[in-house]
Every structure is written in structure tokens, then in C-alpha cells.
Amino acid sequence: MHRLKLIAIAAACLAFAGMPAAAEDAYPSKPIRVVIPFSAGSATDIVPRTVFEPMSAALGQPIVVENRGGAGGTVGVALVAKAEPDGYTLLAHSAAHSVSPSLYSSLPYDVTKDFAGIITFGNAPTVLVVAPSKGYKTIGDLTAAAKAKPGELNFASAGTGTGTHLAAERYIQSAGIKVTHIPFKGGPEALTEVMTGRVDFMFGALPSTMPLIRDGRLMPLAVSTRTRISVLPNVPTTEEAGYADSHYDVWLGLLAPAKTPKPIIEKLRVEAEKAMALPAVQQKLKQLGMEPPQVETDKFDAQIADEVKANAKIIAAAGITKN
Numbered sequence: 001m002h003r004l005k006l007i008a009i010a011a012a013c014l015a016f017a018g019m020p021a022a023a024e025d026a027y028p029s030k031p032i033r034v035v036i037p038f039s040a041g042s043a044t045d046i047v048p049r050t051v052f053e054p055m056s057a058a059l060g061q062p063i064v065v066e067n068r069g070g071a072g073g074t075v076g077v078a079l080v081a082k083a084e085p086d087g088y089t090l091l092a093h094s095a096a097h098s099v100s101p102s103l104y105s106s107l108p109y110d111v112t113k114d115f116a117g118i119i120t121f122g123n124a125p126t127v128l129v130v131a132p133s134k135g136y137k138t139i140g141d142l143t144a145a146a147k148a149k150p151g152e153l154n155f156a157s158a159g160t161g162t163g164t165h166l167a168a169e170r171y172i173q174s175a176g177i178k179v180t181h182i183p184f185k186g187g188p189e190a191l192t193e194v195m196t197g198r199v200d201f202m203f204g205a206l207p208s209t210m211p212l213i214r215d216g217r218l219m220p221l222a223v224s225t226r227t228r229i230s231v232l233p234n235v236p237t238t239e240e241a242g243y244a245d246s247h248y249d250v251w252l253g254l255l256a257p258a259k260t261p262k263p264i265i266e267k268l269r270v271e272a273e274k275a276m277a278l279p280a281v282q283q284k285l286k287q288l289g290m291e292p293p294q295v296e297t298d299k300f301d302a303q304i305a306d307e308v309k310a311n312a313k314i315i316a317a318a319g320i321t322k323n
Contacts, residue, residue: 027087027264031062034090034254037076039069039186042158043124043205043288047252048092050284051121055275065092069185072159074100074107081109085259087268091115094124094205095250098307099161102315104323111308113258117300118265119272120253120293122285125225126167126203127210127232129218133197139171139222139241142201146177154180156190156202160320163250164190166311167203167224169318174243194218205250206231206289224248231289251293253300 034052038044049065056063068076073096083089101111109115128139136142146153155172157165160183172179182199184190187208193199195217203224210231212218222238223229226247238246254272256265275281 025263027267028059028061030088031064032056032059032088032090033064033066034092035066035068035076035080036092037068037070037073038094038158038162039188040067041208042187043207043250044092044094044252046207047121047124047285047288047290048254050281050288051272051275053275054278054281055271058271058274069159072096072100072103072161072183074104078108080255080257081114083257085257085261087256087260087264089257090118090268091255092252093255094163094252095166095307096159096162097255098304099166099311099315101308102312103161103320112301112305115255115304116258116260116265117304118254118256119269120251120300121272121276121290122252122293123225123291124163124250124252125206125223125229125289125291126164126248126250127206127213127220127224127235127289128168128171128201128222128238129191129194129204129209129213129220130201131195131197132216132219134200134219136201136219136221139236139238139243142221143175143177146175146179150178151180153177153200154182156194156199157181157183158187158190158205159183159185161315163248164203164205166314167248167250168201169314170224170246170248171203171222171238171243173314173317174238174246191218203248210287210289224250225291229289229291231287251303252290 036045052063068079080089080091097111100107130136155168187205190202191204194202213220220232220235222236222241224238224247228237
């Protein structure tokens with residue numbers, strides 16, 4: 001009898017020990033929510049949705065996108081940081097994630113400790129654009145105008161500390177010009193103001209800017225990448241145009257709360273990779289101007305940690321103070 005009791009206890013222990021693994025194997029068993037901390041129509045919104053459609057079909061569950069913009073993306077990020085680490089609340093973000101610690105003195109989360117990188121979708125180049133009505137034909141024309149009227153020209157961004165802001169700051173610092181920053185809640189709102197001519201220029205994320213360039217509503221003057229990009233082969237890089245150390249890379253990627261079980265993170269990574277390998281998805285990402293990821297997936301977290309330090313230097317040089 002005693003022996004039978006021991007066997008029963010042992011069996012129960014094994015059953016309980018196997019419960020987490022069973023839950024992970026069954027993942028996902030309900031819809032997955034992905035918070036995007038910027039407005040709909042932004043590059044950070046367009047690219048993930050392109051990947052999520054086939055990824056959702058493969059996982060057998062809907063991937064529901066929730067746009068929660070505000071405060072440079074920190075509002076939406078905070079939601080995910082506080083969520084249960086069960087794989088059902090994720091974060092699709094951009095390089096702005098690694099800028100936040102330099103901009104906000106009391107973030108309700110730790111960028112490097114509270115999140116685990118799943119995968120990078122690639123790099124979204126930013127392109128310097130102006131309204132055709134402005135009459136600027138080259139980045140040199142814009143620089144000359146800014147130097148002729150110090151402080152009078154302005155530039156838009158998708159928010160303070162976003163990639164569209166930092167890319168502009170790299171150019172501004174290299175060119176030695178004085179211009180006024182006008183941050184918006186998201187990229188679409190900022191681009192609208194540039195198209196009307198009410199704002200002089202912007203370094204817009206290519207996925208959301210490219211359709212407007214094709215339609216002739218915006219004029220591209222330069223790209224912030226290290227080399228020219230395939231969809232705009234005749235547009236020079238800022239460094240090519242003579243502005244040393246002015247490149248800026250903007251990644252887009254998927255993250256989870258830090259304590260999310262590794263098997264779940266791995267499953268999401270594998271399915272995202274499969275989705276991104278589909279010819280139709282690759283074609284769409286290419287049309288959006290996305291460049292291949294610059295780092296291996298297992299180095300994503302290390303990349304973010306390195307960027308936190310590098311961006312702190314850019315922010316300091318720009319004279320931007322913490323909120």
C-alpha cells in the first residue's frame with residue numbers, strides 16, 4: 001500500500017513537471033496580441049503586418065495588432081512590459097526602442113532587461129524628402145538654404161527619439177546647420193505636413209515614404225544608409241553627398257516580455273522566418289524598401305544594448321534633454 005502511494009505521488013509530480021512543456025507545445029491556443037507603439041500606416045506598422053498575415057495562418061491563430069502611439073512609443077512599450085510573459089502579448093517596434101533610455105528619466109520598464117528579442121524583420125532605410133514645391137533638387141540645396149537662414153527651416157519626425165528624428169540629427173550635426181524640430185505622433189502625420197510644404201523636410205522611413213515618392217508628392221534628396229538602396233538607385237547616401245558620419249540604421253523587429261518561455265520565443269522566431277522567406281512576402285518587403293537584417297537573431301538583444309549606449313551620445317550631441 002505504501003509503495004502504491006509513493007508511485008501515485010511520483011506520477012503526480014511528473015504530471016505537474018510536464019505541464020509547462022505541454023502548455024508550450026500547445027501554443028498558441030488563442031489569439032496573439034501585438035502592440036505597435038506608433039500610429040497605423042507608419043513603417044513600424046506596415047512591415048510587421050506584412051509578415052503577420054502568413055505567420056498567423058501557420059500558427060492557426062489570429063495575430064491582432066493594437067496601435068498604441070504616444071510619448072515616442074513608450075506608452076505601447078509599457079503595456080507589453082507589464083503583460084503576462086506567456087507569448088500572447090508581443091511588441092513590434094523599431095530602433096526607437098533603444099533611444100528611450102536617453103530621453104526619459106523615469107521609464108516604467110528597462111529596455112535591456114524587460115524584453116527578449118524574437119526576430120528583426122530587417123532595416124527600414126530613412127530617406128530625406130521635401131515637397132517638390134520647395135524647389136530643392138539636392139541635399140546640398142537644402143543645406144545651403146538652412147545655412148542662409150539659421151533656425152528658420154524646420155523638420156518633422158514621427159516623434160522625439162524615433163529613427164526618423166535620430167537620422168535627421170545625424171545629418172544636421174554633420175552639416176553644421178541650425179533647424180527646428182517638429183515631432184508628430186507618427187510618420188503619416190509628419191509626412192502629410194511635409195507634402196503640404198508647412199514643414200521643410202523629413203527623414204521618413206522608406207516603407208511609408210516610398211508610395212509618396214512614386215506618386216511624385218515627395219522629392220527624395222538622400223538616404224541615410226551606408227550604401228545606396230535598390231529601390232532608389234539614383235539617390236545618393238548622405239555620406240556620399242559629403243556629410244561624414246551621417247548614416248543611421250533603423251531596424252524593425254518583434255520582441256516579447258523577458259520571461260517568456262524560450263520554446264515559445266523559438267516557435268515565434270521560426271514561424272516569422274518562414275513567413276519572411278515566402279516569395280510574396282519578400283517581394284512586398286522589397287517594394288517597401290526594406291533591407292536585410294544587419295545582425296543574427298541571437299544577437300538582437302546585444303545589438304539593442306549596444307545601441308542604447310550609441311544613441312545616448314547622439315542625443316547628448318543634439319542637446320536633447322530628458323523628459
